[in-house]
Amino acid sequence: MIRRAIAVLLLAAVGSAPAFAETNVYAGLRVGTNLDGRFADAGGKLDTDTPFGGYLGWNINPNLAIEFAATNLGSSQRSNIADGGFDVDGALYQLGVVGSFPLSDQFNLLAGVGGFRLNEDGDGSSIAGPVSVDFGDTGVYAEVGGRFQLNPQWALRASYTWFDFESGSDGNFWGGAELRF
Numbered sequence: 001m002i003r004r005a006i007a008v009l010l011l012a013a014v015g016s017a018p019a020f021a022e023t024n025v026y027a028g029l030r031v032g033t034n035l036d037g038r039f040a041d042a043g044g045k046l047d048t049d050t051p052f053g054g055y056l057g058w059n060i061n062p063n064l065a066i067e068f069a070a071t072n073l074g075s076s077q078r079s080n081i082a083d084g085g086f087d088v089d090g091a092l093y094q095l096g097v098v099g100s101f102p103l104s105d106q107f108n109l110l111a112g113v114g115g116f117r118l119n120e121d122g123d124g125s126s127i128a129g130p131v132s133v134d135f136g137d138t139g140v141y142a143e144v145g146g147r148f149q150l151n152p153q154w155a156l157r158a159s160y161t162w163f164d165f166e167s168g169s170d171g172n173f174w175g176g177a178e179l180r181f
Contacts, residue, residue: 023180024059028157030176035073035092035163049074051172057098067112069094073120086133090120094141105149112143116163139164145174153180 031052053071060066073090096114103109120135145159155178162171 026057026059026065026178026180027054028057028176028178029054030071030157030174032071032161032174033172035170035172047079048076051092053092055094063100065098065100067094067096067098067114076120086122086124088120088122088133088135090118090135093117093119096141096143098143100147107149108147110143110145110147110157110159114141115139116141118165137166139166147178154178155180 029052031050033050034048035051036048051071051073053069055067055069057065057067069092071092071094073092075087075089077087078085094114094116096112098110098112101109101111116139118135118137118139122133124131124133141161141163143159143161145157148156150156156176157178158173158175160171160173163169
């Protein structure tokens with residue numbers, strides 16, 4: 001009985017949602033899959049945390065927005081290497097433009113491009129002993145995805161983002177919630 005009531009409420013909320021809100025500013029929280037490709041494959045065991053973060057966007061017009069995103073990459077360790085390893089903490093910052101292409105009153109396809117800054121530092125080990133490491137990087141990214149509008153303020157967003165890291169390109173899937181102001 002409770003499941004049916006929840007289902008009816010969700011369908012009513014989704015079914016009654018009008019076209020996308022006319023507000024210009026939005027913010028979202030997201031979580032993604034691991035970005036292991038940013039490290040050159042040197043063997044050993046690589047452990048990385050799940051990235052999470054947020055983004056802030058401003059609609060220039062109904063179909064084009066400027067977005068800034070900040071992502072906590074957490075801790076990443078490479079171990080079981082004969083001549084070294086590392087333990088770093090990192091963050092990823094993105095600035096770009098996102099195009100929005102409506103398919104219905106509630107669903108938009110998204111496509112974006114921009115630049116990123118990767119900041120990672122920590123400790124490494126080598127044959128000579130402990131060393132400080134810095135895996136800073138800048139480059140470009142491309143994103144494709146979709147936004148499902150639940151009501152005028154709230155939406156669900158999912159996307160795939162490809163990054164051109166210096167040590168090798170990598171991509172990940174993101175999912176999260178978005179709020180329009």
